[in-house]
Amino acid sequence: MHERGLAYTALGGLLAVFVAQALVASQSGAEPYPSLAMPGFHGGGVPATADLPVTAVMLDATTRDGRVLTIDPQDLLAGTPPATVVAVINYLYRDGRWNSAAPFPEASHWLPGRAITVARDRDTGLALRTRGWLRARLAARFPHLSIAAVRVRREIRRIRPEVRDPAADVTLGTLMLDAP
């Protein structure tokens, strides 16, 4: 009887957690972790014969001797899962993150991780706060280059065949690495 009760309690718990997580995720649009879910890979997209415009954030590094090199964020963070690199770069350098006057938003401390998430999501100066990290990361990955500035731009590629019009690129911002 004890075993049976345990089994049914576990069954009820599993169903309750599953339904609660599915509801929270569908209402808030944010997925918790751990989550009882497999990737949804939402659909839509393009017909089977059409090409697709894809955006990508790229880094143009200017060296101290005046050369300009394009660095793919995937190379900057080689070894990190590619989808994580895309998520990180898009989060840091999206539009509205380049306001140099912005103070870091105030955060409460009753749930420090939650506070930091809310503060960073609202932070209009977040991109500029990555200057020190980017300087160190570039030095570690490309020690033979002496880089003074990095222009972060969004490009649009039409795929396939892959075609890009450089004139359509959008500069998101520029980080002067020598600045404090």
Next chain:
Amino acid sequence: MTRARLDRWLFETFVADAASLAVVRVLTGVVLLVSVFPRWLWVSALPEAAYHPPVGLALLVASPPPSVFYVTLNVVGMTGAVLLMLGMWTTAASLVVSAVLLLGNTFAYAFGKIDHDILLVLLPLAGAAAGWGHALGWRADATTGTTTGGRRWPLALFALLIALVMARSGHDKAFTGWLDPSRAAVRTHLLRDLPTGRTTGTARLALDTWPPALWEAADIAAVSLEVSFLVAVWWRRSWLTVLAAACVFHFANSLLFGIQFLWNPVAYGLFVPWATIAPTRGLVGHWPRVRRALPIVAVVALLLGMWRVGFGLVAVPATAAQAWLSDVVLLAAAAVLGAASLLHVTARAVRALRP
């Protein structure tokens, strides 16, 4: 469903023998060592400014832990994996491995991308609850395959969990356009992957050669398979058939998308009677002799693992490439077993139809 039928499903549908469960425990240990660990070493390369944890344990911490935290987790996790392989303190080792995976993932997924490897985290817990430590142990002799494992209902619950998560994924796809004949979802996702540089050669070949009908068929097949888990979970035979098809599906996904869900086929293994089928019957039968070599295997595995952690700290890309290769090889093996099982089921059905 009546209470009696629910009882039957919960306590009788997924009865497994101890030796078969133990085969999966040994396999889990191997996969953890070969493919899963070392893990998370790349986190220390990410900027702290990108740390913005989702709802979960990481909400309690305002910044990601230092790299020594991930190194420690890797060492503890690999030690747990070796213990699982050896069959020593299996319940404790299972709990430790699950806890390590949960903790490491909690912080690694606080940078905006959550990987859906929940079955990997829960597999050791389900295996321990089902009794995968009752055979093929360090001290115990191999069982004959007739001894049942521990409790019966954990396997039923784990099957339901797998069915629910897969069906939820299928539901999301079905209601966001995967069944729309004017849109090709699989192709669109492959195109979107191109700028990330993770596009496989198989994907490029498919993009160049597949006709529109094949793209649509791929969309429908993915949704159908994922939803069918929830239909099949109530009967053991249909469940095993869907799991066999899913092994082929995961291998196809790894070839097309370059995403490895290796732990899913390993988790499906909990439902397979390994002690009675050819590839693993020999391992069970010869376990008393096999276990004599285990101390050497354990020492080599642990040293190799530690070397990979150390190497991973200085050469993360190389470690990731090694893991990718071992994943593909193991997924291919699972796909071969799945395809063989499907052929067997088809042949049996054809024989049954004959007058």
